[in-house]
Amino acid sequence: MPDPLRLGIAGLGTVGIGVVHIIQAHAGLITARTGRPVTITAVCARDRNKDRGADLSGYAWEDDPVALARRDDVDVFVELMGGSDGPAKASIEAAIASGKDVVTANKALLALHGQNLAEGAEAAGAVLRFEAAVAGGIPVIKALTEGLAGNAITRVMGVMNGTCNYILTRMENAGLPYETVFAEADELGYLEADPTLDVGGIDAAHKLALLSSIAFGTRVSFETVDIRGIERVTIDDIRHAADMGYRIKLLGVAQVTGRGLEQRMAPCLVPVDSPLGQLPGATNMVVLEGDAVGQIVLRGAGAGEGPTASAVMSDVIDIARGLRLPTFGQPARSLVTPATGRAAAPTPWYLRMTLMDKPGALAKVAAALGDAGVSIDRMRQYRHDEAFAPVLIVTHKTTQDAIDHAIGNCTVTGVVVGDPVALAIEAV
Ligand code: NAP
Ligand code: HSE
Numbered sequence: 001m002p003d004p005l006r007l008g009i010a011g012l013g014t015v016g017i018g019v020v021h022i023i024q025a026h027a028g029l030i031t032a033r034t035g036r037p038v039t040i041t042a043v044c045a046r047d048r049n050k051d052r053g054a055d056l057s058g059y060a061w062e063d064d065p066v067a068l069a070r071r072d073d074v075d076v077f078v079e080l081m082g083g084s085d086g087p088a089k090a091s092i093e094a095a096i097a098s099g100k101d102v103v104t105a106n107k108a109l110l111a112l113h114g115q116n117l118a119e120g121a122e123a124a125g126a127v128l129r130f131e132a133a134v135a136g137g138i139p140v141i142k143a144l145t146e147g148l149a150g151n152a153i154t155r156v157m158g159v160m161n162g163t164c165n166y167i168l169t170r171m172e173n174a175g176l177p178y179e180t181v182f183a184e185a186d187e188l189g190y191l192e193a194d195p196t197l198d199v200g201g202i203d204a205a206h207k208l209a210l211l212s213s214i215a216f217g218t219r220v221s222f223e224t225v226d227i228r229g230i231e232r233v234t235i236d237d238i239r240h241a242a243d244m245g246y247r248i249k250l251l252g253v254a255q256v257t258g259r260g261l262e263q264r265m266a267p268c269l270v271p272v273d274s275p276l277g278q279l280p281g282a283t284n285m286v287v288l289e290g291d292a293v294g295q296i297v298l299r300g301a302g303a304g305e306g307p308t309a310s311a312v313m314s315d316v317i318d319i320a321r322g323l324r325l326p327t328f329g330q331p332a333r334s335l336v337t338p339a340t341g342r343a344a345a346p347t348p349w350y351l352r353m354t355l356m357d358k359p360g361a362l363a364k365v366a367a368a369l370g371d372a373g374v375s376i377d378r379m380r381q382y383r384h385d386e387a388f389a390p391v392l393i394v395t396h397k398t399t400q401d402a403i404d405h406a407i408g409n410c411t412v413t414g415v416v417v418g419d420p421v422a423l424a425i426e427a428v
Helices: 014-025 027-034 065-070 086-097 107-124 140-147 163-175 176-187 201-216 235-243 307-323 359-371 401-409
Strands: 004-009 036-046 060-062 076-079 101-104 153-159 248-258 260-271 283-290 294-301 349-356 376-381 388-395 418-423
Touching: 004 014, 004 065, 004 086, 004 307, 014 027, 014 036, 014 307, 027 036, 027 163, 027 307, 036 065, 036 140, 060 065, 065 086, 076 086, 076 307, 076 401, 086 101, 086 107, 101 107, 101 307, 101 418, 107 201, 140 201, 140 283, 140 294, 153 201, 163 176, 163 235, 163 248, 163 283, 201 248, 201 260, 235 248, 235 349, 260 418, 294 307, 349 359, 349 401, 359 376, 359 388, 359 401, 401 418
Parallel strands: 004 036, 004 076, 036 060, 076 101
Antiparallel strands: 153 248, 153 283, 248 260, 283 294, 349 388, 349 418, 376 388
């Protein structure tokens, strides 16, 4: 029997213990599939005395993840602590410097430091893999890196934050306002320690930036993702969207246009009967489009112990099999710095605004849109009792620049009350 592949696991929370459970439950199956046993040598967490619901007695304990990363009896360092800097970064760097392979689920760290870490790993002859960092149990990194490697990828889209999809779905199903459902999500333990990562769209943007790198051969460019969260989505928007045959999703879109790499994470309208429109609760979905294959839709659990540990094991098993793929699908040094193109691809837009109910108000808004080159496809004004009229407009395809221009025009008409809401409508 060949030598075992020996893991050192830093982080024994939801995902880390999930990995321990899989390795303990499936030792025979993993050996049969890889041709060698996969074992755990040592583990690390903050609190040695915590009951973690798993038997850890056979493993050495390290208090310091960096010490774990440097152990001679560890072949693969599995980083499952989280955090974009601090111990996670220090220990991964230590593992790479020691020539060890690394598996991580840490999207925040990779979105900020993935390029440097990947270059370091390649220089050291090590691999750095991160299937679990994007869309939990969905094997989307594998799909892009391997299954679709013969395609020029034309577009990547996805709902990649389960918490936001839970909040939006629950608002629609229960007719509850954002604030109430946010509090429910908090009670259910869905929210990150810093909830802004979820509802502000940042966590999902981290994931989109990682997918973009593989899809388009570009250096990870998180700082150029145009990010909008779901905090301003109202129950009225959800109802109005439904009324017109759409649902609101926090949707990531990445594509290369004539102006460069466009990456945006924002609440969008999608047709109710589309695959994304049918996505319930905390589920994730990633849509990949390639020039040869057409459209691929991947759907599944985006978080949780089993699904995320399943993805970690996919990387571990690749390494056990001797499959040594570059972190972002091609050598890190060959990734190019993308020119950034802000939402150049035209889509229809949903606009909601409140107008003063007086003669000529609608005409002024229509003229303001027309002056910005925005053409109206559909328009509704809802019954109202007060002096203000809620108006919905669906435009023909236009660019974000034109919409921003149009909204600017609207606000100086003197008939629009408050800030208009503008959401892109994506065809999927
Ligand atoms: P978690 O439940 O909070 O567990 C984190 C673990 O790391 C804990 O065991 C903690 O120790 C340990 N830890 C934290 N700081 C440490 C330090 N300085 N030294 C040693 N150990 C330390 O987190 P998680 O949900 O498992 O997430 C782990 C990673 O997976 C994160 O990068 C996360 O973004 C990613 N991820 C998670 C999910 C998910 O569904 N949970 C999905 C996809 C990706 P103690 O237990 O002693 O406090
Ligand atoms: N906060 C993340 C989510 C966890 O809600 O999808 C999984 O990455």
